[in-house]
Structures are given as structure tokens and as C-alpha cells.
Amino acid sequence: MAHFTKATSIKDWLNQRLAIEKVEKVLASEYWIPKNINFLWAMGMILVITFVLLLVSGIFLLMYYQPNVDTAFDSVNYTIMREVGFGWLWRHVHGVAASVVFLIIYIHMFTGIYYGSYKKGREMIWISGMLLFIAFSTEAFSGYMLPWGQMSYWAGMVITNLFAGGSLHADGLVEWIRGDYVPAQAFLTRFFMLHVLLVPLAIIGLIGLHFGALRIPHVNNQDGEEIDFDEESKKYLAGDKAGSKVIRFANDFMAKDMMVVGFYLVFFFYLVFYHYGFAMDPVNFDPADGLKTPAHIYPEWYFLWSYEILRPFSTDVGLMAFAFAQGIFVFLPFLDRSPNAVPASRRGLFKYWFWAMLVDMIALTAMGKLPPEGIFSTIGLVAALGFIGLWIALPIITYFEKKA
Amino acid sequence: MKELFILVVVTVFTLVTYYLVEPFAHANLHKHVESEAFAYADLAAVTKTGDANRGKELVMGAGACTGCHSINVAGVSAPMDAVSSAAAYGVNPPDLSNAGVVYDEKFLNALIKNPAHTLVVEHTFDADKGEMHPMIPFYGAGGDIDQEVADMVTYLQSIAVSQEELTPAMAFENACGRCHGVKYEKWTQIGTKGTFQHKRDELAFDIQVLDYKDSLKAYMGKLPPDLSMYIRSRGEHYISTFIENPQSYLEGTSMPRVGVSAQTAEKVIEYLEDSGDTKRHEREEVGKYVMIYIIIFALFALLWKKQVWRDLH
Numbered sequence: 001m002a003h004f005t006k007a008t009s010i011k012d013w014l015n016q017r018l019a020i021e022k023v024e025k026v027l028a029s030e031y032w033i034p035k036n037i038n039f040l041w042a043m044g045m046i047l048v049i050t051f052v053l054l055l056v057s058g059i060f061l062l063m064y065y066q067p068n069v070d071t072a073f074d075s076v077n078y079t080i081m082r083e084v085g086f087g088w089l090w091r092h093v094h095g096v097a098a099s100v101v102f103l104i105i106y107i108h109m110f111t112g113i114y115y116g117s118y119k120k121g122r123e124m125i126w127i128s129g130m131l132l133f134i135a136f137s138t139e140a141f142s143g144y145m146l147p148w149g150q151m152s153y154w155a156g157m158v159i160t161n162l163f164a165g166g167s168l169h170a171d172g173l174v175e176w177i178r179g180d181y182v183p184a185q186a187f188l189t190r191f192f193m194l195h196v197l198l199v200p201l202a203i204i205g206l207i208g209l210h211f212g213a214l215r216i217p218h219v220n221n222q223d224g225e226e227i228d229f230d231e232e233s234k235k236y237l238a239g240d241k242a243g244s245k246v247i248r249f250a251n252d253f254m255a256k257d258m259m260v261v262g263f264y265l266v267f268f269f270y271l272v273f274y275h276y277g278f279a280m281d282p283v284n285f286d287p288a289d290g291l292k293t294p295a296h297i298y299p300e301w302y303f304l305w306s307y308e309i310l311r312p313f314s315t316d317v318g319l320m321a322f323a324f325a326q327g328i329f330v331f332l333p334f335l336d337r338s339p340n341a342v343p344a345s346r347r348g349l350f351k352y353w354f355w356a357m358l359v360d361m362i363a364l365t366a367m368g369k370l371p372p373e374g375i376f377s378t379i380g381l382v383a384a385l386g387f388i389g390l391w392i393a394l395p396i397i398t399y400f401e402k403k404a
Numbered sequence: 405m406k407e408l409f410i411l412v413v414v415t416v417f418t419l420v421t422y423y424l425v426e427p428f429a430h431a432n433l434h435k436h437v438e439s440e441a442f443a444y445a446d447l448a449a450v451t452k453t454g455d456a457n458r459g460k461e462l463v464m465g466a467g468a469c470t471g472c473h474s475i476n477v478a479g480v481s482a483p484m485d486a487v488s489s490a491a492a493y494g495v496n497p498p499d500l501s502n503a504g505v506v507y508d509e510k511f512l513n514a515l516i517k518n519p520a521h522t523l524v525v526e527h528t529f530d531a532d533k534g535e536m537h538p539m540i541p542f543y544g545a546g547g548d549i550d551q552e553v554a555d556m557v558t559y560l561q562s563i564a565v566s567q568e569e570l571t572p573a574m575a576f577e578n579a580c581g582r583c584h585g586v587k588y589e590k591w592t593q594i595g596t597k598g599t600f601q602h603k604r605d606e607l608a609f610d611i612q613v614l615d616y617k618d619s620l621k622a623y624m625g626k627l628p629p630d631l632s633m634y635i636r637s638r639g640e641h642y643i644s645t646f647i648e649n650p651q652s653y654l655e656g657t658s659m660p661r662v663g664v665s666a667q668t669a670e671k672v673i674e675y676l677e678d679s680g681d682t683k684r685h686e687r688e689e690v691g692k693y694v695m696i697y698i699i700i701f702a703l704f705a706l707l708w709k710k711q712v713w714r715d716l717h
Contacts, residue, residue, distance in 0.1 A: 035716065038407045040414075077633055078588050081682065088683040089690065107414060241715045255705075255712035262702030269698050273691030278426050285637035285680070296433050301425045362417065366424035370432050 028250035032233045034221035035247050041219065042260035043108040049261055050101045050268075051203070057094040058196070060087075065146065067192035069185050072148035073287045089272075092280075096272045098140055099279035102302035105133060113332070114354055116224055116341040121217035123333040128210040130330045135203045137303070142195035144300065148188060149284030154297045156183040156191070162322070166315040182290060224342035296371065304368030305361045309388075311372055312381035321384060328391050335391065338398040349397040353390060360386045437645040437652045442666040447514040447522065452554035459559025466545035467516075467556055469500065477501040477563050486582075486594040490616045493538040494623025496582050496594070504561035505570050506578045511663035512557045516542045517549065523660035524651055567667055572678065575671035579647075579664045580631070583620060585613075588632035588679045593620060624658045635680040640673055647672065 007013035014020050025031075033041075064084055066075040080087035109129070112118055118126035141159065145152045160183070164174050179186030218229055227245050236244035247253055271279070278301070283294050299307050310322040328335075340347055344354040360383050367380035463469045464480070472489075474482035476499055482489065486496040503512065514522040520529040520537040529537040545552050565574075576586075582593055590597045592613045600606035621627045634643060645652065647669055650659040664672065677684060 038410055040410065074587075077636075077680075082588065086690075088687065092687075103418065242717055247716055251712050252716060255709040259702075259705045259709040262698075262705035265698050266695070266702050269691075269694050273687060273694065278422070280636075282637050282639065285633040301421075304425065358417065362421050362424070365421055366429065369425050369429040376432075 028254075029248050030233065031215075031249035032229050032236075032246040033219050033249055033253040034225075034227055035245055036221040036223060036225065037219070037256075038222060039256075039260045040107070040111040042257045043104055043111060045254075045257040045261055046104050046264050047101065047108065048207075049265075050097050050104060051207070053093055053097045053268075054101065055200070057090040057097065060090040061094055062196060067146070067189050069148060069188055069288070072146065072188060076147045077285070092272050092276050096268070096276050096279045098143060099300065099302070100268060100271065101136065102140070102300075105136065106302070109133070109329075110354075110358060113357075114344045115220055115222070116336075116343065116347075117220040118333045119336065119341040120339075122213075122220065122341075124213040125210065125217065126333050127330060128206060128213050132203065132206045132210055133329075134326075135199060135206055139195060139199045139203060140300065140302070142191040142199060144284075145183075145188060145191040146195060147284055148288045150286040150288055150292070150294050151281050151284040151297070153183055153288035153290065154294055155299055156187065158297055159299075160187075162310075162319065166319045183288075220341070222343070224340075298369050301365065301369070304366075305364035305387075308364040308368035308380050309384045311368070312377060312384050321388065324391075325387065335394045336398045337395050338401040340401060340403065348401050350401060353394060353397060356386070357390050360390065434642075435653065439641075439645050440648055442508060442648060442664070442669060444508060444511050444514075444663070447510050450510055450513050450554060450557075452548075452551045454551075454554035454556070454558025456555070456559045456562040458552075459555035459557070459562075462545060462552055462556050463500075463559055467542055467552075468540075469556070472497045472539075474499045475501055475563070487612050487616050487619075490593075490619035490623075495538075495620055496616070497539070498578060498582060500560055502564045502570065502574060502578055504557065504559075504564035505567055506564075506575060506665070506668050507663045508665040509557060509561070512560065513550075513553050515539075515663060516553045516556060522663065524649060525658065525660045527656055528658050570668070570671060572671040572675035575664070575668045576675040579662050579668060579672060583624065583628040583659075584631045586631050586676075586679050589675075593617065628659065631676060631679070633680045635673070635676040637680075643673060643676065644669055 002016075004016055007016065011020070061080060064075060064080050064087065066072055066079075076091070080091055082088075112126060112129070141155075145156050160174055160177050163177055164170050175181060178184075179190060218227070221227065225245075229246060232244045232246040236246055236248075241247075281300070283296075286294075298304065306322060306325045309325040310318045312318070313321055336350075338347065338350065344351045363379060363383040364387065367376050367383060370376040372380065460478075463475070464478075469475075470480050470483075472483065472493070474480055478501070482497075482499070484492065489496040507515075511522060518541055519539040520526050520531065523537070525537065529535050531537075542549070542553065542556075564570075573589075577591070581591055585592050593616050594613055597609060597613075600609065617627055638646070642653075647662055647664060649661050650657050651661070
């Protein structure tokens with residue numbers, strides 16, 4: 001047993017039992033971050049803040065939401081929106097944050113791709129990040145079921161149908177997922193459970209893994225420079241703060257993070273109060289009706305690109321393309337054969353690959369919402385083939401990439 | 405500077421994506437109908453100046469309006485209650501107390517002479533096939549029919565409340581409320597559902613609503629939807645242009661062109677906002693303070709960063 005002495009202060013008392021000084025050093029003041037970074041490095045903190053906003057607003061909504069097919073719609077649109085003090089605020093914060101969190105996730109992902117932050121020991125950061133993306137997608141989809149509006153019902157119908165696997169006709173699997181032949185009470189209750197318990201638990205666990213994965217390889221920097229963190233941190237602690245290539249996580253990095261968070265929150269709350277429509281589809285303000293299919297069924301904007309990869313093909317080919325699109329990003333660290341972990345601008349053909357992928361995914365996103373007719377379905381098909389083609393090309397162009 | 409450039413790149417890609425999935429996509433998904441400012445341009449202009457006294461005589465007498473309609477302000481009650489009326493006609497004929505202010509003048513003049521045509525429901529009520537609209541056209545009382553109709557409309561206008569006194573609820577209940585329920589405002593097709601001391605009284609009321617809805621369903625083909633959340637599911641522009649002429653969105657729908665004036669339409673929209681977007685004023689008020697708070701927060705965060713990073717450069 002460790003030796004304990006009479007504490008001289010509360011801090012000392014805690015220190016003997018929890019080593020709070022050491023923990024503070026490990027997590028904050030001596031957790032070293034490269035100095036050569038830009039505001040894109042604050043996306044992680046923005047995601048944490050947005051997740052907290054989702055969690056807190058979600059807890060308030062949970063106090064009044066009723067997971068029952070007869071009362072769910074009214075508990076949201078009448079009880080929460082009209083009766084509960086500031087219920088409307090929590091709902092709009094929750095709805096807007098659920099949409100904006102994906103914008104930040106995509107910026108965060110493309111930042112990682114651009115700067116090569118998935119290579120040279122950083123593979124687990126990327127993989128845990130992609131697992132988080134899957135968990136957030138599940139969270140978003142399950143949450144979308146809960147207001148039990150027309151789009152909840154029909155999106156639930158369409159997405160669970162995918163599990164039939166086209167010609168495989170795995171209808172039993174679909175029924176097992178739904179707990180019924182069609183989305184009904186069992187369906188709503190289980191998606192409620194997923195949304196408020198299982199998936200949030202998974203997300204919190206994965207966030208821990210994601211942060212843990214950062215410790216050994218450290219955060220990347222703007223030039224992909226390999227930094228000797230021991231050497232540079234010594235320099236910093238010796239007083240040469242300006243000459244050192246690293247900074248403390250707190251308060252140095254944190255101060256910059258919070259500045260970006262501040263600007264982000266201005267944008268976020270502007271959306272919450274004055275421009276929330278994009279995050280709350282009008283169709284979902286009609287109560288679920290299994291006998292009335294909406295004229296257009298489309299997912300929220302952040303799923304549109306993968307939806308559009310499914311759409312232009314026949315059922316079976318479409319499902320395969322869709323499965324490919326869902327899984328392929330996880331393998332990025334292994335499909336990129338070049339040892340260069342530098343920004344895309346210094347990487348030959350990969351530079352074009354990056355911008356082509358970005359534009360292609362935006363094209364898919366736009367076509368995913370438009371009716372699949374005429375020129376839109378042609379563009380959609382080309383963009384879907386382009387997406388697959390780009391991934392096939394990736395190992396080849398990076399294999400022949402010159403050492404930077 | 406480099407950071408500013410990166411911000412511009414991120415912003416441009418974000419805005420392009422936003423533009424494509426929101427304004428651009430919705431313009432392609434939904435039909436756009438321009439408002440005609442409730443002009444009812446297809447109807448003939450009113451050329452006669454009416455006389456309220458002669459109008460009163462016609463409305464109460466030869467016009468035979470009170471055979472079906474009540475005029476509560478003039479002390480004329482309905483021949484039947486709402487449920488029996490709906491059973492007889494399909495829908496309860498409106499009380500005419502405020503018809504003169506709710507509906508457009510030109511529309512009322514045309515309606516009295518030819519209801520099915522003015523309401524744009526000739527596709528469901530084809531007189532040639534013997535399908536008569538329950539409102540019988542006024543064929544004239546022996547004089548100049550246009551003058552007689554103008555007299556009746558002038559009478560209706562003279563007994564109605566003023567435009568300022570017409571509340572959003574009155575506008576809605578008159579123009580829409582005999583077919584559409586609004587659950588969130590406790591509005592049913594036969595009136596506001598109050599609170600009941602005894603369960604059996606409440607059930608009796610509910611049964612009346614059910615009976616009314618059955619007649620209405622048979623009359624319209626389907627039960628007209630509850631409009632509680634329509635301001636969020638359809639939006640102001642859609643609702644306003646839909647009221648002007650339902651056929652412009654849903655060709656062949658049995659919903660008539662209601663014939664409200666532009667001011668009444670605004671009040672109907674306000675009523676729907678009160679139902680489906682109840683906290684809009686509070687949202688704007690709270691929004692202001694949150695924005696001020698968060699801008700101050702951002703400025704302090706900026707100053708803190710500058711202070712911390714002074715030593716780091």
C-alpha cells in the first residue's frame with residue numbers, strides 16, 4: 001500500500017490519491033502540439049463542443065419525448081415546441097447541431113486527407129475517426145426516426161429495405177431489424193434505444209479511442225514535418241517558447257481552439273435562430289402515414305453522396321456500389337501507397353486526386369437530392385462511376401509518386 | 405493570410421454545397437406558383453353599386469340565403485345544427501355574419517350567381533351530368549340580376565365586422581375551419597373543443613365530430629387534413645398560393661377555391677403560424693440576446709488567444 005501523509009491542502013489531498021498534477025501535465029500542460037498549424041486543427045474541439053451541445057439538448061428533449069407511434073409526433077411538435085418552456089430552443093439546437101456536426105466532420109476528414117494525417121503511424125487515428133463517422137451516421141439516422149413524421153417513416157422504410165440485399169431477398173433480416181413487417185411500434189422503440197443509449201455509448205468510447213490514438217504519433221502539422229517532440233518540448237520548458245516548434249495543449253493550443261470555437265458558435269447560433277430550415281425537412285412536419293408515400297424521398301444532406309452512388313445502377317450493382325462507398329474510406333491509409341506524409345499540394349497527381357474527390361462528392365451530394373431525371377441522372381451516374389474510378393486509381397497513382 | 409485563404413476555400417465549397425442541396429434542389433423538386441395577389445382576374449368585375457337595404461330584403465327573402473345559412477348578427481339562426489347540415493349538404497354552410505369581410509367582393513358577386521364555377525369545382529359538380537353543387541345559384545328576383553347580387557353583397561359587407569376587428573381565428577374558422585381541423589388549437593370542424601366536466605359529455609362531442617367528418621369525407625372524397633403543422637410542412641408561400649387556387653398545385657382536387665381577400669389570407673397564415681410556429685416571437689427575441697452574448701464571447705476568445713500567443717511567436 002502506498003504511503004499517505006497528512007494533507008497540507010485539498011490539492012495535496014487529491015494529489016496523493018489521484019495524482020492530479022501528473023494527470024494535468026499528461027493531458028494538458030505537457031501534451032505537446034506542433035505550432036505550425038492553422039484553424040483547421042480546431043475542428044476536433046469544435047466537434048467536441050457540438051457533441052456536448054447535442055448531448056445536453058438531447059437530455060432536455062428526452063424528458064418530454066414519447067417513443068410511441070401514437071404520441072411521438074405530438075410530443076415533439078406540440079409538447080416540446082409549444083408547451084415546454086424553451087423546448088423549441090432545445091429542439092432547434094439539437095436539429096441544427098445534428099446537421100452542422102456532419103459539415104464539421106467532412107471538413108475534418110478532408111483536412112486529414114489533404115495533409116496526409118492518416119499515414120506514418122497515424123493510421124489508427126484515421127480508422128477510429130472513420131468508426132466515429134459510422135457511429136455518428138447511425139446516431140443521425142436513428143434520431144431522424146424519432147419525430148415519426150413522413151420522412152422518418154419512409155426513410156426508415158427505404159434504408160431498412162437495403163438490408164434485403166437485392167436479389168438475396170433477405171427479407172427475414174429486414175423483418176428482424178424492424179421487429180415487424182413495416183416500420184411500427186417495435187421499430188420506433190428500438191431506434192429510440194439505439195439513439196439515446198447504445199450508439200451514444202459507442203460514440204463516447206470511440207472518442208476516447210480517437211484521442212488515445214493521437215498520443216503516440218502526435219498531431220500532424222501544416223508541412224508534414226517530422227518533429228522531435230522531446231527535443232522541442234525541452235526547448236519550450238527551458239524558456240525558448242518562440243524558438244520551439246511545439247506548444248502546450250493548454251493554454252497555448254486551447255486559446256487558439258477557443259478562438260475558432262467562438263467564431264464557430266456565432267455561425268452556429270445564427271443558424272439556430274434565423275436559418276434552421278435546412279436542418280429540419282418540411283416533409284417531416286407531416287405525421288407518418290403508411291398509406292401515403294411522399295412525392296420525393298431523400299435523406300438528409302450528409303447522406304446524399306452515398307445515396308446517389310446507390311441510385312443510378314440496377315438494384316444489385318447499386319447495393320454493391322453503396323457498400324463499397326460506405327467502407328472504402330476506412331482503407332485509405334493502406335490504399336495510399338506513397339510514403340509521403342505531406343500536404344497534397346506537394347504530392348504530384350495526388351493533388352488532383354484530392355480536389356477531384358472533393359468536387360465529385362459535392363456533385364454526388366447535389367444529384368442525390370434532385371429528381372433522377374434527364375441531365376441530373378446522367379451527372380449522377382458519371383459522378384458515381386468517377387467515385388469508384390478515383391478509388392481504383394488511388395493505389396496506382398500513389399505507387400508511382402516521387403518521394404517528396 | 406494563408407489562413408484567410410484556407411477559410412475562403414472552405415466557405416466557398418460549403419456555400420456551393422448548400423446552394424445545390426437547398427435552394428437549387430427545392431426549386432427543381434417543387435412546382436413554383438406565382439401569387440396573383442388574390443385578384444381573381446378570371447371573374448367579372450363588379451359594375452353596380454349595391455344598396456344594403458334592398459340587399460337585406462333579398463338575402464332574407466327572394467334570395468333564399470337563410471334557407472341554409474345562418475346570419476347570427478342579424479338574429480337568423482341556422483335551420484339545422486352543423487352535424488345535420490353536413491349530413492344533408494356534405495359540409496356545414498357558413499354563417500354569413502362576416503362573409504362580407506372574409507371573402508373578396510368580386511368573388512362573392514360571382515359566387516352567388518354561379519357557385520360551382522366560381523369555386524372552381526366544376527370537375528366534381530358537373531351540372532350537365534346532374535351533379536349539382538349543394539349551393540343553389542341565384543337566378544334573379546325579377547330585376548337586373550347584377551344589381552340584385554351587388555345589393556346582397558353590400559348588405560353582407562354592412563353587417564360584417566371591420567377588417568381591423570377580424571381576428572386570425574375568425575378568418576380561419578370562417579374560410580377554412582368547416583373542413584379542416586387544427587388539433588393544436590383545439591379546433592374541430594364543428595367548433596372549438598372546450599373542456600368537459602364529464603367524460604360522457606366529451607365523448608358526445610367527439611361523436612358529433614366523427615359524424616361530421618364522415619359526411620365531409622363522403623362529400624370531399626377524403627378527409628381534409630389537419631392543418632396544425634402546415635406552416636412548417638408547407639410554408640407561407642405555398643399555403644398562400646394554394647388558397648388562391650388549389651387547382652394550381654393539385655389538379656382535380658375537390659378543395660374549392662375559397663375566395664378570401666388578400667387581407668383574410670394573411671390572417672389565415674397568421675393563425676397557422678400561431679398553431680405551428682407558436683414561439684416565433686420568443687425565438688427572435690431570445691436570438692438577439694444569444695447573438696450578442698456569443699459575439700462578446702468570440703471577441704474575448706480572440707483577445708485571450710492574442711495574449712497567450714504573444715510569447716509563442
